[in-house]
Every structure is written in C-alpha cells, then in structure tokens.
Amino acid sequence: MRWEQLNEVVKVRADFRGGIITPLLVKRGQETVRIREVNTRWIDSQGRHRLCYFSVTTDAGDIYQLRFHGGDMTWTLEYVMFEG
Amino acid sequence: MDAGVRDVRGVTSPPVWSEGRAILHLDIDAFFASVEQIRNPRLRGRPVIVGTGVIASCSYEARRCGLAAGMSLAQARRLCPDATVLPGHAQTYRCFAEEIFSLAGRLAPSLETYLDEAYLDLTGTGGIHGDFLRAGAWLRMEALRRTGLSVSVGIGSSRMIAKLVTRRVKPDGIGFLPPGAEAAFLEPLAVSEIPGVGSVTGRLFGRLGIRTVRDLRRVPEPALRELLGPGGRDLHARAWGRDTRAVTRREIPGSIRRETSFEAPTIETQILVGMLHYLTERALLAARSLGIAARGVHVFVHYLEGPTQARRVTLEAASSGQERIFRAARTLLAPLLQRRAAVIRLGIELSGFGWSPGEQPSLWTEGGRAERGGASGDAIDLDRSVDRVRRRFGFSALVRGPSLELLERVPRDPYGYVLRTPCLTR
Numbered sequence: 001m002r003w004e005q006l007n008e009v010v011k012v013r014a015d016f017r018g019g020i021i022t023p024l025l026v027k028r029g030q031e032t033v034r035i036r037e038v039n040t041r042w043i044d045s046q047g048r049h050r051l052c053y054f055s056v057t058t059d060a061g062d063i064y065q066l067r068f069h070g071g072d073m074t075w076t077l078e079y080v081m082f083e084g
Numbered sequence: 085m086d087a088g089v090r091d092v093r094g095v096t097s098p099p100v101w102s103e104g105r106a107i108l109h110l111d112i113d114a115f116f117a118s119v120e121q122i123r124n125p126r127l128r129g130r131p132v133i134v135g136t137g138v139i140a141s142c143s144y145e146a147r148r149c150g151l152a153a154g155m156s157l158a159q160a161r162r163l164c165p166d167a168t169v170l171p172g173h174a175q176t177y178r179c180f181a182e183e184i185f186s187l188a189g190r191l192a193p194s195l196e197t198y199l200d201e202a203y204l205d206l207t208g209t210g211g212i213h214g215d216f217l218r219a220g221a222w223l224r225m226e227a228l229r230r231t232g233l234s235v236s237v238g239i240g241s242s243r244m245i246a247k248l249v250t251r252r253v254k255p256d257g258i259g260f261l262p263p264g265a266e267a268a269f270l271e272p273l274a275v276s277e278i279p280g281v282g283s284v285t286g287r288l289f290g291r292l293g294i295r296t297v298r299d300l301r302r303v304p305e306p307a308l309r310e311l312l313g314p315g316g317r318d319l320h321a322r323a324w325g326r327d328t329r330a331v332t333r334r335e336i337p338g339s340i341r342r343e344t345s346f347e348a349p350t351i352e353t354q355i356l357v358g359m360l361h362y363l364t365e366r367a368l369l370a371a372r373s374l375g376i377a378a379r380g381v382h383v384f385v386h387y388l389e390g391p392t393q394a395r396r397v398t399l400e401a402a403s404s405g406q407e408r409i410f411r412a413a414r415t416l417l418a419p420l421l422q423r424r425a426a427v428i429r430l431g432i433e434l435s436g437f438g439w440s441p442g443e444q445p446s447l448w449t450e451g452g453r454a455e456r457g458g459a460s461g462d463a464i465d466l467d468r469s470v471d472r473v474r475r476r477f478g479f480s481a482l483v484r485g486p487s488l489e490l491l492e493r494v495p496r497d498p499y500g501y502v503l504r505t506p507c508l509t510r
Contacts, residue, residue: 001126001168005495040122040232042179046478046499053176055123063124078497081124 003065003079012066012075023054023066026077034059046071053078088269089252091259092217101217102210104263106239107203107331108220109246110188112181112227113234113255115200116141119180120170122232131167133160136345137386137428140172144255171345175499184227184235191219194331201250203243205331220258241266242327244279251277266325270297279327280319285312297323336376336437342367343431344503347495349388351426356385358489360417362501363432364410365487369479371434372471377402379436381409383416386429393420402438407463409434410485 011027021041026033039055049071056064063081068074112118116134121127121143131146133139139160142151149164157169185197191213194205206216213219220237227235238249239260248269253259261269270278275294276286288311294300300323308316321327342363350356360383371378379402384394395416403409413432421427473482479500483491487501495502 001124001170003170007497037125039125042176042183042231044175044179044499047474047476047481049478053179057125063126065123081126 002082004082005079006077008077010066010075010077012068014068014075021052021054021068023056023068023075026058026064026066026075028077033062033064035064036061039063088261088265089249089259090262091253091257092221100215101239101260101262102213102215104207105241106206106210106216107241107243107246108188108191108206108216108223109201109203109238109240109243109250110184110223111201111236111238111250111254112184113236114141114143114147115181115233116172116177117143117146118233119177120172123176127168131164133157133164133167133169134172135169136171142167171347174503175497180231180233183231184233187226187230188223191223196331201247203246203331206239217258217260220260224258242325243329243331244322244327245269245325247279248273248277270323270325271301273297275300278319278322280315280322336374336439338437339380339433339435340367340370340378340437341431341433342503343384343429344501345386345429346427349426349428351421351424353421354486354489355493356421356427356430357414357417358486359430359494359501360413360432361410361485362487362490363430363503364413365406365484366479366500366503367432367434368404368406368409368467369471369474371437372404372440372467375440376437377404377440378409378434379403379438380434381412381416382433382435383413383420384431384433385417385420385427387423388426388428390425392429393423395420398436402436402440404440404467405463406467406485 008028012023013025015022015024022038023035025035035056036059037057039057041052041054044051044053049069052068052070054066056066058064064077065079067076067078069076117132120132120134129145131149132143133146133151134141135157137157139151139153139155139157141153146164146167151160151164160167181200185195185202188202188204189195192204192206192209196203206213206219210216216239220239224235224237227233234256236250236254236256237258238246238253240246240249241263245261245266249259249261273296275281275289275297278297281289294303305317305320308320310316312319344359344363379399380396381399382394382396384392386392397412397416399412470482470484480496490501
C-alpha cells in the first residue's frame with residue numbers, strides 16, 4: 001500500500017457551512033468523482049495562508065488526499081492511495 | 085494495575101480532585117501509525133509500521149507481533165510479514181500534534197510539549213475545572229473528536245508520577261495516583277522506570293544489586309551523590325516520590341535536529357550536499373525563529389550497509405547564519421563521504437544554544453564588514469530576508485544554494501522537500 005503523489009489541480013464542490021469545509025465532489029478532467037466520506041482533516045499553513053487537508057474515500061472506494069489553499073482558493077489532489 | 089493507580093476510564097462518577105499540585109501527562113497512542121490509520125481507513129485494525137531503516141512508530145496490532153520502536157525493519161518484517169510499512173510524513177504528524185497541544189493549552193498556561201507527549205501543570209486551576217480528572221477526560225474526548233486520535237492521560241502530583249501513571253493506563257486510558265500514595269506506588273517498581281536512570285546508570289545499579297526503587301531507597305543520599313554526582317541527590321528524592329521539576333514552556337531547546345532518509349540509497353555527492361544544505365536551512369529557520377544561535381554542529385550519515393557515522397564540531401562563536409553553519413556542516417560531511425558507500429539517511433543536529441547576539445554589529449571584523457550572530461552582516465540580512473519571504477509565501481517559495489540540486493530529484497510539497505524522518509526540537 002503506498003501513496004502516489006499527483007499534485008493535480010482539480011475542481012471540487014464543497015460545503016463550507018458552519019465554518020467546516022466538507023468536500024463533496026472532485027472533478028478530474030471529464031471525470032466526476034463523488035466523495036463518500038471524509039476520513040480525517042487537518043490544518044497547516046504555507047506562509048500566511050491556511051492549508052486545509054482532507055483524506056477522503058470516494059464512492060468507488062479509492063482514497064484521496066486533497067488540499068485546499070486558503071489564499072488562492074484552489075484545490076489540489078495531492079495523493080491517491082494504491083494497493084500493493 | 086500497580087498499587088495505588090486508579091484507572092478511571094469508563095467510570096461515570098470518578099472521585100473529585102481539585103486541590104494541591106497536579107501535573108497532567110498526555111501521550112498520543114502509537115502516534116505516527118495511528119495518523120496513518122485514520123488517513124487510510126484500509127489500514128485500520130491492521131499492523132502498520134512507520135519508519136525507514138528502523139521502526140519510528142508501530143500500531144498496537146503490530147506490537148502484538150512483538151514489534152517495538154527502534155527495531156530494524158528487516159527484523160520487523162520477519163516477525164510480522166503482513167505489516168504495512170510506510171515511510172511517514174513528519175509535517176502531517178506535526179499538524180495533528182499541534183491540534184492536540186492547542187487543546188491542552190486551553191486547560192492551563194504551563195504546557196511543555198514533545199513530539200507525541202506533553203506535560204501540563206494543572207495546579208491552581210481547580211476553581212476553573214472543578215476537577216482535574218474531568219479536565220483530563222475532556223482533553224481525551226476533544227482530541228478524539230477533533231483528530232480521531234486516542235490520547236492516554238495520567239495525573240499525579242509530579243511529572244514523574246503523571247508519566248508513570250500514563251504508562252500504566254495506555255492505550256486509550258486515563259488514570260491518576262491520589263496525593264500521598266506516591267511512596268507506596270514507587271516502592272516495587274524497577275529502578276529503570278525512574279527518570280534519570282538510563283542504560284549506563286541502570287547497568288551500574290545492576291552490578292550493585294539495585295534493581296527496584298526499594299533497593300535504591302536503601303542507598304544513602306551521600307553515597308548516591310558520590311556515585312552519580314549532583315544527579316544522585318535528585319534520584320534519591322525521586323525514589324521517595326519527590327519530583328519538583330516544573331512544567332515550563334522550553335525557551336531554549338537542547339537541540340534541533342533535522343534528518344531524512346532517502347527513498348533510494350545514494351552516493352551522489354551533489355544530492356547529499358544539497359540535502360545537507362536544505363536540512364541546515366530547516367534547522368536554522370527554527371533556530372532563528374526562536375532568536376537563538378548554535379555552537380554545536382553534528383552531522384551524521386547512515387550507510388545502507390553499516391552503522392551510523394557522525395562527526396561534530398564546536399564553533400568558536402555561536403551562529404545562526406546559514407553560510408557559517410553550512411560551511412561547518414559541509415566540512416564535517418566530506419570525510420564521511422570518502423567511504424563511497426550508499427547513504428540511506430542523513431541529518432544535522434544543532435546544539436549548544438544561546439540567545440542570538442542580536443542586531444548589534446561588531447565594529448572590528450575582517451575586511452571591515454559588520455558581523456552579527458557569528459556570520460557576516462550581509463549574510464544575516466540575507467537569511468532574515470529569506471525567512472521573511474518564506475514566512476509569507478511558504479518555504480518552497482525560495483530554493484537557494486546547493487539545495488537547487490534537489491529540484492526534480494527529491495519529492496516536494498508546499499513545505500519544501502519531503503523529509504521522511506520526524507524532526508525533533510528538544
């Protein structure tokens with residue numbers, strides 16, 4: 001089992017209600033991936049900007065690590081977990 | 085459970101303790117491995133090892149196979165072939181720890197933190213919390229809710245007692261030792277459990293037939309001082325449960341260490357020198373942010389086939405300048421690379437800290453250039469400017485010097501090159 005680094009800029013539909021960010025859908029090119037569950041989240045900073053990290057499980061059972069950059073409001077698909 | 089320690093996990097009406105000296109010790113259970121298990125739900129319930137070369141952390145499932153931190157990965161794989169081995173990501177672990185430490189910081193002003201544990205002085209907070217045990221239970225509950233990590237908590241009348249209680253209620257437990265029960269609790273314990281008894285003192289005690297705290301108490305204090313120096317007096321006091329060490333936010337750390345292992349072992353001098361430059365930058369960024377300068381520089385390499393080799397130097401004057409410290413580090417590294425053996429891990433440790441000399445330039449320096457903090461004024465100005473840029477735009481915003489060699493060759497993330505070994509400031 002290993003994390004494959006992608007660092008791919010993606011579009012994400014997310015819920016920001018109550019000050020809690022919850023990613024719901026990830027759009028990678030033409031493909032839309034629905035997020036089944038947020039496994040965990042943590043916060044870091046890059047310079048003066050906040051970075052929000054999410055480990056999520058998709059409907060297909062894949063595990064992604066997403067990063068939301070609070071400065072430029074972009075989402076990055078950082079890692080995908082692979083078996084083997 | 086040892087005599088006196090009261091495990092209160094799951095107890096609905098624990099006794100109330102709100103007066104006198106009370107120290108809370110918290111320990112994040114199987115820290116790195118637990119973070120990996122919550123990042124990746126497929127790992128839950130399975131043996132997980134975090135480490136390269138040796139085990140840095142392993143899950144409780146792995147511990148049931150006999151694995152422990154510090155064991156070589158080769159031995160770990162023999163004992164637990166099903167274990168998932170991950171190299172780890174220090175920056176992610178730091179974020180989780182800080183979340184928990186920030187919760188702990190809400191309970192009391194004095195918080196002393198380490199990599200995966202912390203001490204908290206609850207003395208005098210009884211009026212706020214009502215009960216120290218309730219405060220500990222809240223901390224565990226909030227840590228679990230906010231991070232998914234389980235935390236064990238021990239409360240006692242001193243740091244030593246609190247930590248010994250935590251050891252007895254781990255994992256996922258909370259317990260306390262009522263005030264006054266310390267001496268009876270300590271008496272049957274192995275002497276190695278007492279802080280200050282390391283491997284050398286432990287062997288010495290073994291030769292003298294001192295195996296338990298009871299045995300240690302029979303040795304008069306002057307004899308312990310004769311044997312161990314000034315530390316003998318503290319050890320004698322601790323054997324009777326007297327430990328007055330304060331919980332303090334450490335202003336000057338003993339050492340700052342930055343190290344990494346390589347995904348593929350390397351003999352390339354450019355990569356190794358580049359990584360040493362980068363590690364030096366990371367260590368000095370931490371030092372400069374604390375306003376401290378180092379005199380001790382220690383460089384170590386671990387060869388693929390062979391033990392760790394290290395070299396150290398003490399500088400004439402303390403410095404927090406990249407140019408000065410890296411020059412010393414590179415000089416130390418050169419003979420370590422003459423062996424032409426593949427290197428799997430490389431690191432630097434700075435020590436001998438004092439407050440940085442500050443902004444006052446010296447009038448009498450070579451070539452008439454002002455000198456501050458043990459480095460030329462121009463170089464220090466450059467370091468500070470680089471720090472400012474990095475604080476604003478992130479560490480990756482600037483790459484300089486020999487660490488440019490690492491571009492495209494070592495994985496990067498927003499914090500810079502990915503370090504595979506947890507970094508310590510202690």
